[in-house]
Amino acid sequence: MLAQYWPVLLFIAAAVGLGIALLVIGMLAGPKRPDAEKLAPYECGFEAFEDARMKFDVRYYLIAILFIIFDLEIAFLFPWAVVFDKIGVIALVEMALFLALLVVGFAYVWKKGALEWE
Numbered sequence: 001m002l003a004q005y006w007p008v009l010l011f012i013a014a015a016v017g018l019g020i021a022l023l024v025i026g027m028l029a030g031p032k033r034p035d036a037e038k039l040a041p042y043e044c045g046f047e048a049f050e051d052a053r054m055k056f057d058v059r060y061y062l063i064a065i066l067f068i069i070f071d072l073e074i075a076f077l078f079p080w081a082v083v084f085d086k087i088g089v090i091a092l093v094e095m096a097l098f099l100a101l102l103v104v105g106f107a108y109v110w111k112k113g114a115l116e117w118e
Helices: 002-029 059-075 077-082 084-111
Strands: none
Touching (some): 059 077, 059 084
């Protein structure tokens, strides 16, 4: 029974090994020129060490939420693509409607200017 999981474990080990190898190569071969701006913490579009009651731009959070929404919508394509040959033409029409609705939502967000950073 455990022998059936061997390819999965091998794949996970290869992925972890490749990830670690690429990080190590990047640390060893990459340029090392730190300056004050590069070492400063940056998370949400404004200076970290200022007045706590200052106003900040909400566009950062809006872009992040929109990215998550559209990213999750696209994630629905993968299971559909795996079983595409078994589900037939009706599923193709349903996915076309789903993608059309996604494009309409994207066009609405774009027209409202939510993607403009300025």
